[in-house]
Amino acid sequence: VLMWVKALDMILEKMKSSGFNFSQVRALSGAGQQHGSVYWKKGSAEILKNASSELPLHHTLKDCFSVGNSPIWMDSSTASQCSSLEKAVGGAQHLANITGSRAYERFTGNQIAKIYSQNPEVYMQTERISLVSSFAASLFLGAYAPIDYSDGSGMNLLKICEKVWSASCLDACAPALAEKLGCPVPSHSVLGPISPYYIKHYGFSPDCKIVAFTGDNPASLAGMRLQEGDIAISLGTSDTLFLWIQEPTPALEGHILCNPVDSQAYMALLCFKNGSLMRERIRDDCASGSWDEFSKALTSTVAGNNGNLGFYFDVMEITPEAVGIHRFNRDNQKVSDFPKEVEIRALIEGQFMAKRIHAEKLGYKVMPRTRILATGGASHNKKILQVLSDVFNAPVYTIDTANSACLGSAYRAIHAYYLIIN
Structure with a gap:
């Protein structure tokens, strides 16, 4: 996880040294590879909120994650969890009717279920579970960012028609999971202003808005x-x-x-x-x-x-x-x-x-x-x-479509920004 935080630090430092004017940014959004997950340790919300602008963010957050290595889409070790999830909700087609997909090993709900079954203590130490996309948004927001509907529908957990978590799917994966995920939000949601850390460290405007981040495939659809x-x-x-x-x-x-x-x-x-x-x-x-x-x-x-x-x-x-x-x-x-x-x-x-x-x-x-x-x-x-x-x-x-996910994220930031000012 810290590799991602450090990578973001490095990108922004390069932009800063090249003379990029962060104060002109009015809104930003982004994308993360779908299905991957990040596990925030209890107490991390306060550390994120109060990050010192004197330190690189990866130094501040080094002890904030209960799972050091994030499961990502390449993980295919959750076959038993997939089988259990489909059985719990009445079969593969019924799960697809609820969540948009039958159970897949890379999908986040099954990855969470594996972590809970193999290491329940680590799960209990976790106060928030983010997708890669909402994790990146959290860094800019200085608070836990909600999961957006589009990326959230790649988890085997979201009711795609009602846009709420499925209680039966959550219960099949791990206890008290809803509170660890937070409430999902529309993909065009403006989550709030950028965190003081980025204002002080890079010169962003206090008026810069953070728009919900989404998955790389949904962002590519927007980019195309x-x-x-x-x-x-x-x-x-x-x-x-x-x-x-x-x-x-x-x-x-x-x-x-x-x-x-x-x-x-x-x-x-x-x-x-x-x-x-x-x-x-x-x-x-x-x-x-x-x-x-x-x-x-x-x-x-x-x-x-x-x-x-x-x-x-x-x-x-x-x-x-x-x-x-x-x-x-x-x-x-x-x-x-x-x-x-x-x-x-x-x-x-x-x-x-x-x-x-x-x-x-x-x-x-x-x-x-x-x-x-x-x-x-x-x-x-x-x-x-x-x-x-x-x-x-x-x-x-x-x-x-070179960089279509990045382009789609920029389009989505513009879209959400003009929705709020109109």
């Missing part, structure tokens, strides 16, 4: 300026979909989160592990490792591939949970191979058809004004994007 009906598709090593949804239907695959821009709407997240690595493998096998040859083969076949369809999973897929290469001809018969150009189109059409099918299962609807915003390595290939456009029957645009 998605609107109702839009889809953002990152075509990278893994393929990821961000969707703006009005009427969600939670499923066993994918995630429904509260929308960080519109509290009455939702966002969905779908991740497909067999992305660019799968496309590159078929390129090597069928097009001599050449994207030009790959593209020519793709355009030499017709949309629909004459009924030939393939599912290509070199590694265990996330959505759906499946592995292996499965090819079917126009008569729905399983076959062992396709001609090279048919193989290439079967791969690309199959990948994009799967994305549309799983998106629609979560409640997404293609609308007349739907736009597809594509980014990532494969978004540079116009022939691949044409297939994407054909499958969704919508125009595709490419976008540069």
Whole structure:
């Protein structure tokens, strides 16, 4: 945890030494990687509130955390806690209906449950549990910042429709958990003025407002300026979909989160592990490792591939949970191979058809004004994007999303700031 605090100290010191004028900042927000958690020791609120501007913040807070090393999204050691949580609320689908997702090992509720079960003394010494996002907001606020709806819906704990903690989920994870989490708030909430520490140490204006921080994925949705009906598709090593949804239907695959821009709407997240690595493998096998040859083969076949369809999973897929290469001809018969150009189109059409099918299962609807915003390595290939456009029957645009979570945080700060002054 202290590494994060020290990193923030270093960034701000670099900005200060470069002459950045902190007094001009009117509002700030931010983002943290989803699902990670920070455990504040009893008595830490007073230390945070009274931080001396004479010391770097990581010195002041060095004894404030009951858990020194934060669990983050890469932790997958909570399978038994996930099983217990799903059982406690009546099954995986019922948990998804409540919280937007079935139980996932990286989700915060299951991480908290593990800490409580393995070290109840540490849990009892904890007065507040933050997400990474609300932890960072707390540093700027000089007080415990609440968890926002959007990042809070990645915990397996929040009722995504009512925007309150689920008592049955909390009870299944740890005792007295509600008071350790605090009440969740809308993602556009202005939490208060910046702390005196930052005013004295860096020269921030006392009028600078702290806006609720959120998760990196919700912040990216804001940064890409998605609107109702839009889809953002990152075509990278893994393929990821961000969707703006009005009427969600939670499923066993994918995630429904509260929308960080519109509290009455939702966002969905779908991740497909067999992305660019799968496309590159078929390129090597069928097009001599050449994207030009790959593209020519793709355009030499017709949309629909004459009924030939393939599912290509070199590694265990996330959505759906499946592995292996499965090819079917126009008569729905399983076959062992396709001609090279048919193989290439079967791969690309199959990948994009799967994305549309799983998106629609979560409640997404293609609308007349739907736009597809594509980014990532494969978004540079116009022939691949044409297939994407054909499958969704919508125009595709490419976008540069470098630092989209940071940009989204800045947009959200502006949004909240103008809401309070108007």
